[in-house]
Each structure stands twice: as C-alpha cells, then as structure tokens.
Amino acid sequence: MSDKQLQIPVEPGHRAAGGTNPYRGVFDRLSDFCRARSLFLLHYCTGCGAIELPPAMTSRYDMERLGIQPMATPRQADILLVTGYVATKTLKRIMLTYEQMSAPRYVIGICSCTVNGGMYWQSYATVKKLNEYLPVDMYIAGCMPRPEAVIVGLQKLMDKIEAGRAESWKDYYRNYDYYLGKQQALFGERWQTPTDIIAEARRYDLFGPGTLGEHTALLEQYQQPLEMPSAPVFGREREKIER
C-alpha cells in the first residue's frame, strides 16, 4: 500500500431518502438493488386471503421468478404478509412476530379486512386499522385480491425498496410510543414483548422524538424479567430454606 490515498468520488445521499449516512449514495443503493431482488415472505395467514397465496407462489403465477420466496420463520423473513382479518388476539401474535423480524422489514396488509375491518367492521374482536399498531408499507385491498393483484403489489414494493423509499419500519422505532399506546389500549397497560425496541432504537441510531413517551413509561413501570429464575433446589439447600 502506498501513502497515497485512493480517492473514490462519492455522491452524498439525500436526506429526503431518509438516510443520515452520506455514503448511502453508493452502498445502500447497491444493497437496495440486491434486497429488492431477494425477498423472503412470511405469510401470516390470519384469514381467507391466504388462499390466494399458494397459486401466487407455485407454478401458475410463480412468484419465485421475481425473487420472492416463502419463508417459515420470522427471523429470516423480510416481508410480513398479513392476509386477512386481524382479531385482537391475533394482533398480539402479529406484534410478537413483527418485532422478531430483522430489519429492514416490510409489512403488507392484504384484503379489505386489514384496511378497515372489511366485512368484520362491526365486530368487537376485530382490529380495524392495522397501521395503528405497526407501520404498514402497503395495502392490497380487495376481498380477496387475486394473485395478479398480490404480485403487482409486491412488484410495487420492490420498486419502493429499490428507490430507498420503503422505510416505514424505521417509523416503528421513531414513533414507538404511538404504536405502543395503541397496543396498550387493546392489550392493557401491562403489555410487553420480549424485544426491547427502545434499546434497539438507540443501538441502530433510530431514536426519535416519539420513541419515548407516556406509554413507554408505563412499559418500563411494569417491565418484568421474561424468564423467572426458578432453578429447583433439592437436598440440604432446600432443608436450609425450609428451616
């Protein structure tokens, strides 16, 4: 290596694209290009919309030619596909799933039910607006949308990812207090998940003015260790305790 430094002309990134990193112009554009072509899809089949996914995935419409594959676990998936009505009980599981997914993560709400409750609009047990509880990148309305519509929606998401605009997952960190407040309104103020979103926001430089607030204060107030230390004690140690 010589003393002379290699000069690479680097175009600074645009703040409008949501990046604070000036090198976004090069590396992130490349990674966005690759990311948009390799999407793993976690289909959380909450309702009837799931029935349109097998034809979309298999030989008839073949989503794999676009680089989209189904994935079995949330930790390895990029897209969370919520396919149908979301009951309050289901939403709890969706939140646990969503928070487990590694960033960047994208959420698509399929069917009218995720938009406004759909045909379950007057049900006490069905959540109406999915994007109150987690940031949704895209809705594909319809009851149910045909596989073509699902694929067009996914293509639009791919375009969005490639353009660096699919960044609503950052909103979950920046406005965590809002989302948590909506979740607490349904699940009670003692609601907590295994994922420490606030710490993640600090770690990944996504801490925003809306990250902390009254709802996260409640979260910290009721925070409990997830696994209670309960190693069984036998023999003389137990006798000591009993004495």
Added chain:
Amino acid sequence: MDSGKELASWLDKVLEDFQGVQVRRKSTSRVRVDVDADALPALLELLQGRAGYVHLSALSCVDWIDDDEFELVYHVWSYETRSLVSAHIRIPRDPGAYLSVYDIYKPAAFFERDIFEMFGVFFEGSPHMEKFILTEWDGPPPMRKEFDTRKYVHDTFDWQQYNPEWLQEIRAKGGGIVE
C-alpha cells in the same frame, strides 16, 4: 329403516312417561324436547344411560331478552338409532346460572366454558370457568343482546379514510355502505 321407526316410536313412549316434557318430533331422526330446567339432568341421564344417546354434540344458548330468559339447548346424538334429541330449557336471565352436566357428559365442560364466556351463564360444578377464547377481553359477555357491538366498535377503534372511485360511483347513484 323399520327398526329406526320402531326405535323412534319407542323413544316417544319413553319420553311420554317423563313428567313436564313436551315432545315435538321433527322427523325420524330429530326430536325436540322442551323440558323444565329442574328435570333436564334426569332427562339427560335417562337418554344417555337407557337410550344410548352417548354423544353430546353441542350445547347452545339463545338470549331471549324480551322474555328475560336464556334458552339452553342440549343436542344429544345416538349412534345406535342415528337420531338427535334437542332438549330445550329456559332459565331466568338473572342470575343466569345453571347446573353443569359435566358429570353426565364430559364434553359439556368445553361448551359450558364457551357459553360462560359469551353469554355470562355460570354453570355450577363445571370444572373450568376461566377465560377461553376471548383472552384479551374484559368487557361484558359479547353475545348478550344488550351488548351493543356497533357502539363498542365506534368507541374503541378509528377508521381509515377509504373512498375509492368505485365507491364514489355507487354513492353517486344513491347507494353506498348501509349500516
């Protein structure tokens, strides 16, 4: 088929002897029995022990708010005669409690727990009366007629602005979403 008819007429005779019972035969395989609430456990015991109605296929509840009564319907099925007996009882809405038939039909625990959650009818002697399906729910039992689900929904949830072109076209013609 003849034996089925014979069994059916035999069942009618057995039920005629039972006091406080009104039997309405719908077909060879369906009988509706209206019975006093006190006599129901004895009737079910008779049906299960003597007539082979070993399968409690469902236990349903109807809220007759104008009569101030709950109706409980016990559907029991016999594999031998291939017929269903629906035993209907009425219990007062207040306090809305009844005896469990868990000791006669074990699957009753499942249905009773469900009805307690949805209608608030307490079954004395049922082994599990805690939350079942609505684990995130602390409101009133939602299937009771006095529970206004539409009001609850409007109070609890917000709505998305959703006014696509096709809906505007329908509205222009005088249609639209009907509540």
